[in-house]
Amino acid sequence: MSNADKIISLNITRFPQNLLIPGIDNSISIQAINNSSKIENFKFDFEGENLNIKIDPDNFKEITEFGPGDTKNIDLKLEPTSDGSGKITINVYWLQITEYTVKVQKVRDHIQESKLKKILEKNAFSVPKIGDLFNPDDFVIDMKKDVIKKAEQHLEKLREDYNSLQSSGSKNSELLEEIEKHLKHLAKGYLSVNNPLRGLELVLMLSKKKEQTDFYYNIIRAYGLKNLDSTLQIVNNLTDLNSKQQLLKFLAIDQANINPEQALKIGVLIQETSTKENLLINIYSKIIGSNPLLALKLIGLIEDDILKIKILFNIAKKLKERDIGSELVIVLNLIIEKLLKLLNTNYKKQNYKMFKDAITLVAEIEGPAKAHSIIENLPIQELKDKISKDIFNDIYVMVDEIRIKTESKLVFSQYFLLNIFSSIINNEIKNFCLTGGNISNNILTNDFNFNIAFLSLFGFDFSIFPILDRVYNDIKYSSKKSIAYYVFPSRLNYNDNELRTLKTSINQFFKNLKNASGQILIFNLDFIPYLGKPTVIVSDDSGLEQVFQSKVKKIGESINLIVDNSFFKGGKVSDYLKEIFPSNKCRIINIVLSYEFINDYGIFKTFIQSLL
Structure with missing residues (x-):
């Protein structure tokens, strides 16, 4: 209508002529008429000063739709709260409602393209080759105690003969070779009767330093496969740090296929970072291949967060291959937790890439809504903004959404003064x-x-x-x-x-x-x-x-x-x-x-x- 002020008419069909007091019918009846030839929406505001107003029907408290030429009746029940003058103000707003379309960001129901295999392969570590071709049977000979006793006597005789020749200035290389052969043989025999310390004493009598060291390590390694606890005690008592670290490495390698959990406990004692990391990766790869749930259980033994994250990605890969969903979710949450801690203290590009990959995996496995929830709860705003942008197409989609714009115009306003009394x-x-x-x-x-x-x-x-x-x-x-x-x-x-x-x-x-x-x-x-x-x-x-x-x-x-x-x-x-x-x-x-x-x-x- 050209004249918006005439779009609605209000006729007062009932108005109290009496003094208003509480407890009686003090009603105003209004007839509202839509003068438009189309559907219109109006908002009625009724304000009272020194008056409580009850509106009937209740829906006139909200936006009210009128059909073309429609007439609606409104009753206002008034109750005074003071003496003197009460005021009721009636304002009617014409609401012009316009629909328009906007592009809004929504969380996807599911991802469009699987990236799981690619991400897991990218983050899986390669298993380094460590250790040597060690055969413990080459360093253990089954000997009885009486045989060992006779061998000790024979060794003593050989050494006496050799020392006599030495004192006379003569040399006998054949006798020396026989003594050293006998030392090795007897040292191997002592392992069979659980007396490695005597065997090691004999090894230290070898004349060549390198041969002495190599044979010393091999005797300990061989006995470690027979009695690990006693062997670890021997290693811990060593004063030479390099020897101790080298032997711990060998013992961990030897235990990897026998007792991976024990191998890990030994491996974490190694101090040299590169050696330790390669060893632990090797051990974990064996555990993950046979029992990924055990690998997850043992992850607490790893102190280095980056190494722990690499191992967790490998565990996730194996769990996915075996379709073990619940533990896979736990692993992804651990990865995100560790990476978020790292990013919060020391932001590095590589750490962020792994974090982005982990969130993408969550979107694929648990759904985009779960990934969105994690992003929304990130404590670092810059990280939240960046990750939302970088994996936008995986989690979000832009859709058309109909919005409603409401513009109001005052088309009727009038007030009434009424005499009121509430005292006696x-x-x-x-x-x-x-x-x-x-x-x-x-x-x-x-x-x-x-x-x-x-x-x-x-x-x-x-x-x-x-x-x-x-x-x-x-x-x-x-x-x-x-x-x-x-x-x-x-x-x-x-x-x-x-x-x-x-x-x-x-x-x-x-x-x-x-x-x-x-x-x-x-x-x-x-x-x-x-x-x-x-x-x-x-x-x-x-x-x-x-x-x-x-x-x-x-x-x-x-x-x-x-x-x-x-x-x-x-x-x-x-x-x-x-x-x-x-x-x-x-x-x-x-x-x-x-x-x-x-x-x-x-x-x-x-x-x-x-x-x-």
């Missing part, structure tokens, strides 16, 4: 309100800074409240003077119950009338049908005619003024009012206006102002 509610006050009773805001707030009050105590087919409240507010906000009003439209010609309600309500609301600065003119207001011209009839009272004529003469000929001293004077209600209001503060005056005043607010307001 008795049966008479409740009956007063249920009968349609109402009272001006200044009286409710104990403001008696006025000298004219209008009491409308008769029932009509229409409510007198709106016109009285309107003129009250106009005068209040346009001048320093003020009036007051009290409305109680009798339905039962003031029987005893109504008279009791009248008296109780006046006594309660006007209890502070004594605070008024001067005498108050109380007009007992009534209306009569049309007389052809706005007509005012007042009851005769001493000097009243002159007072009225002097006040209303400024209006001129636009109204008729009649002072009646008979028919309109006194009466049941007037007499009752004189009993209620103190005569020293109040003057009761009967006043009757013709219906012309109701239909011409301007003349009604002018007349009221003339009395001030």
